Amino acid sequence: MEEELKLENQLCFSIYTASRLITRMYGKYLDKLDLTYLQYIVMMVLWENEIISVKTLGEKLYLDSGTLSPLLKKLENKKLISKKRNDNDERIVEVIISEKGKNLKNLAADIPENLFRDTGFSAEEYFKVKEITDGFIKKHL
Amino acid sequence: MEEELKLENQLCFSIYTASRLITRMYGKYLDKLDLTYLQYIVMMVLWENEIISVKTLGEKLYLDSGTLSPLLKKLENKKLISKKRNDNDERIVEVIISEKGKNLKNLAADIPENLFRDTGFSAEEYFKVKEITDGFIKKHL
DNA sequence: TAAAATTAAATTGTATACAATTTATTATAA
DNA sequence: TTATAATAAATTGTATACAATTTAATTTTA
Numbered sequence: 001m002e003e004e005l006k007l008e009n010q011l012c013f014s015i016y017t018a019s020r021l022i023t024r025m026y027g028k029y030l031d032k033l034d035l036t037y038l039q040y041i042v043m044m045v046l047w048e049n050e051i052i053s054v055k056t057l058g059e060k061l062y063l064d065s066g067t068l069s070p071l072l073k074k075l076e077n078k079k080l081i082s083k084k085r086n087d088n089d090e091r092i093v094e095v096i097i098s099e100k101g102k103n104l105k106n107l108a109a110d111i112p113e114n115l116f117r118d119t120g121f122s123a124e125e126y127f128k129v130k131e132i133t134d135g136f137i138k139k140h141l
Numbered sequence: 142m143e144e145e146l147k148l149e150n151q152l153c154f155s156i157y158t159a160s161r162l163i164t165r166m167y168g169k170y171l172d173k174l175d176l177t178y179l180q181y182i183v184m185m186v187l188w189e190n191e192i193i194s195v196k197t198l199g200e201k202l203y204l205d206s207g208t209l210s211p212l213l214k215k216l217e218n219k220k221l222i223s224k225k226r227n228d229n230d231e232r233i234v235e236v237i238i239s240e241k242g243k244n245l246k247n248l249a250a251d252i253p254e255n256l257f258r259d260t261g262f263s264a265e266e267y268f269k270v271k272e273i274t275d276g277f278i279k280k281h282l
Numbered sequence: 283t284a285a286a287a288t289t290a291a292a293t294t295g296t297a298t299a300c301a302a303t304t305t306a307t308t309a310t311a312a
Numbered sequence: 313t314t315a316t317a318a319t320a321a322a323t324t325g326t327a328t329a330c331a332a333t334t335t336a337a338t339t340t341t342a
Contacts, residue, residue, distance in 0.1 A: 004253040005246065007185045007201065011271045012163045012256065016178075017203055018274040019160035020299075021281055022153045027300095037157075038328060044148045055290060060148065062158055065291045067329055074327085091290040091337050105146065112145040115153065120280055125273045130152045132266045133159040139261055140162055161329075168331095179298065196320060206321045208299055215297085232307045232320040 015133075025118050029111050033104060034078065038071060040108070043080065046097040047105045053086070054093045062141055080104065156274075166259050170252050174245060175219065179212060181249070184221065187238040188246045194227070195234045203282055221245065 007013055023037045030040055045052065045060055052060075058068055072095060075081045080101035086092035116126070148154055164178045171181055186193065186201055193201075199209055213236060216222045221242035227233035257267070 002250065005185060005188060005249065007182060007189070010182075010185075010253065011260075011262070011267055011274075012167070013182060014271050014274040014278065015156060015160045015163060017278050017282075019156045020203070021278060022156060024300085025281075026153070036327065041148060041151075041154060041157075044146060044151075047146060048148070053290085054292095062161070063328095064330070066293080066331075069292050071328080089290085089338070093291065109143065109146065112151065119277060121152070121273070121277065125276075126152055129270055129273050130155050132262070132270050133152075133155040135266075136260065136262065137155065137158050137162060140166075141158075165330085177297065194320085195322095204298095205300070207301075207323080210322050212298080230308070230320085234321065 022115075022119065025115060026111070028118075029108075029114055033107055035104075038067075039075060040111075042068075042071065042075065043097075043101065043104060043108070046081065046095065046101060050097045050102075051094050054095060057095060062137075075101075163256075163260065166256060167252070169259075170249075170255055174248055176245075179208075180216060181252075183209075183212065183216065184238075184242060184245060184249070187222065187236065187242060191238045191243075192235050195236060198236060203278075216242075 003009055026037045026040065030037060033040075035043065041061060042057065045057055049056075054065060054068055054072070058064055061068075072081065072083065076083060078100075079098055081098055082096045084094050084096060086094055121129075144150055167178045167181065171178060174181075176184065182202060183198065186198055190197075195206060195209055195213070199205055202209075213222065213224065217224060219241075220239055222239055223237045225235050225237060227235055262270075
């Protein structure tokens with residue numbers, strides 16, 4: 001049979017599986033914070049930008065309102081964010097991090113180093129894969 | 142602010158984004174075959190193994206019956222597979238590829254090379270990332 | 283400036299992922 | 313050999329992804 005149609009030869013499947021595995025690894029730390037992985041990366045954006053529109057948030061995460069709208073509702077229910085329509089343009093919804101949301105950052109401070117340790121990537125592997133995947137993303141999005 | 146909690150510094154986010162982007166790229170080819178990415182990788186396993194239990198299939202894809210059961214129902218509805226309980230152990234469900242499922246392989250034959258071209262990875266990048274992610278998966282699953 | 287086009291979110295509908303539970307069957311042990 | 317444990321799928325419930333549509337607001341244009 002053609003080697004090309006074998007599952008084991010697909011880079012796509014390796015990346016897909018690695019991504020799911022890493023997301024599961026986050027669970028160990030994020031469960032304590034009552035966050036999912038996606039909620040965590042949204043909070044990460046908000047720790048860098050205390051106010052951000054849904055559109056800009058979506059551009060940073062490459063996600064649309066179909067994914068973000070229900071997710072932001074959950075973060076709002078947890079009192080980690082609030083939402084407010086922009087005064088000058090009512091179409092725009094601004095997401096605003098709350099004090100509770102800001103405080104969560106301290107509890108999350110150790111997660112990157114814990115994950116790096118848990119994944120077991122060498123620094124070289126880490127930066128090599130990141131360089132290649134970031135180049136790929138930049139080229140196509 | 143700590144560099145470690147910046148989104149742009151997370152390898153995890155790069156892999157997560159790359160994985161989603163690649164899955165979207167498959168759409169262009171898989172839509173013509175009326176397959177989703179997950180359905181495609183299940184078919185890929187069946188092109189290599191014409192009969193396989195749900196359990197073994199799950200071990201190859203690192204997916205459980207919660208994901209596979211509804212997916213296999215869809216493939217059954219499309220007449221690409223059939224299912225049969227094992228005679229010796231009624232707990233086991235065998236997934237059997239149909240003639241229609243086998244024929245689909247011809248239509249899918251060009252997908253790997255098309256994807257490789259579309260992603261724009263060099264051969265070196267392709268194998269480097271695959272080597273590292275496969276090592277990671279093997280270590281943790 | 284009023285109609286048409288565009289934009290930003292939200293909503294709808296479909297398809298994963300995955301933890302947890304349930305059901306049915308088989309294997310094991312008291 | 314019967315109660316118990318273990319196994320394999322299916323089911324349930326929650327949380328993404330994402331295409332397509334809808335709604336509301338703003339811009340553009342005829």
